[in-house]
Amino acid sequence: MIRIALLVAGKDLRIERRSRVLLWQVLPFGVTGLLLSGLALGPTQAGHSSAAPGLFYLVMLLVALLMINRSQVIEGSTGTKTSIATLGLDPAGVFLGKALALAVELWLTGAVLLAGSVLFLHTALSGTLSALPSVAVTLGALGAAGSLYGALSGGGQGPATLLPMLSLPAFAPLLIAGERSFSAALRHGSIWRWWVISLVALVAYLALGILLYGVLEES
């Protein structure tokens, strides 16, 4: 399972590196989202860091939707799916691999957007840095959940429009936990209470994916 997971994650990341979609499309979209968030707050609120954690996670959710779609699209045509299906890969390994690749991409994007939040939304650097453990786990949970919802929405009618409908309700607790812990970090408070929610979600999604991904791939 771990061998297949690393193989699939390596393949997904190599394809991302080669295609540059993350670099030229997803990252600029995230930065644009952050800038527009500042504009949406109005001139008096734009530089206020209190709204920054929520805005950061809201933009991350939108970015994650793009990435999840992308993660499914690279599996490509029916022919590619068929060829891969005949390799008979362990579905739990495939799930873990795709989740890991998605998490790595989310971590990279998250790092850029956190820098953007310091720059544009004036969050304190020390507070932002102390939020990192919570951001890492929350985005990891987002990656695991995203792989599962991507597989659920793929192949049917309108997968790109179905994905937000399926995943956003489930992202709500992650948004809450992420925002609260980031806010707590900015106030030099404890992030751990909220970090636990992200951690529980991460473990739950990993367990669900390992158990159920095979059912989604049955035919």
Add this chain to the structure above:
Amino acid sequence: MSNASPVVELRDAVVMIGGFPLLSGVTVEMAPRSLTVVTGANGAGKTSLLRLLGGLITLSRGYGVVSGVDLKTGDLRELRRRVGWLGHEGSFYDDLSAEENLTFAAKALQRPIGEIAVVLERVGLSRRSSTPAKKLSAGQRRRLGLAWLLLRRPETWLLDEPYASLDDEGRTFFDDLIGDVVAGGATVVVSAHDPLRSDSLAPRTLTLAGGLVVGDDG
């Protein structure tokens, strides 16, 4: 047909997807180490029959056993591991090179990486090994698909319209390779628009129409 027990046994096999019967009652047997060509007009059910044989779609009604795996109750993932698929559309990751695609398959199947160079040589793609799959021509992509199958060495080869948009040289290359594969002990099922015009191969030809076998020259 040889006396060995059939590798494919379908009786009144029906496949329905989204309420449409792709196959409407196919009854056929195929012997091991045989070459079968499935022909018919567009929408006759050729690709669906190949997909059913590969465990890639489920049997809705009827009876079917392929390589000892019951298509209704058996482990289809196990069956999929034993078949190789070559589609007329792309069969790999477009952004990865020919060699990277094969490396992925070799690592997934725990085959020696050294075999990659051998199969690339065999299909005549040695000089295009680092070219991304999306930059290969239709014929080269088909050859890459064959390299993938040579690396996998499946028991059953399912080739969906492999001759489409191939020139004469490409067709001859395919004929030779299929002949070698059957001689090597594999079962090969090929779908094609028209019966095979091959000098070297003498396949059994099934004709499909309306999801049924309407002609069998074997």
Add this chain to the structure above:
Amino acid sequence: MIKQLAQRLLGPLTLVLLVLTFWLGLWVTPPDKIQGNLARLLYVHPAVAWVALYVSFGTAAVASALYLWKRTRSQVMDRIAHCAMEVSIVFIIVTLITGSIWGRPTWGVWWAWDARLTSTAILGLFELAYLALRRANDDPDLRARRSAVFAIIAAVNVPIIHFSVDWWNTLHQGATAFTENGNLLVHGIMLWTLFISLFAFTLLFFWLLRARYRLEVLRDEKYHASLDEALAQRRREGVH
């Protein structure tokens, strides 16, 4: 025999208990000392919420799990899960509406970012997503598998959502029927009306579920008849 009798009595019994609940709730029980007539929502809102959050969603989740388990994988389980989820949405909507009616005079707004209200709304979104997922997949097997997986994911999410939203913000009135020590606060006819309402709305759920299930069976029969027709037509293509 007993099963048939129970099925036949389910509808009339539900109606009688609902009428009894409304009669007791609106005319017989006294107004509350503090909340006055507003407290009469107690005979509808908690019972509807109980059905929405536990009975109906629970039924859908358990049926989905049974569908995924190979030994019990049957169309019946998929149908129960689907129908329970649809009926659950009705109860979720009524829960939110009655909660909102109670909230307006109490909190001064129709919608408050209260933990239970928010988590109920999120659960409702899950259920809408479940129905959207079903509509997006034509193939019955694929649809059943994906829906069942989604229902299980939603069920696992329920406690995560509950705790996150609860910690986030809670304004909701705590359990009204008991004190913190577990002693009963509601007595006499008010308590009886509360229990009857719980029973009545639970029965209403099963009655609606049964009606919806029968409709689905009819729909499936029609679908299977259309499959036979499609199969015959396809075979004719091959013969001619």
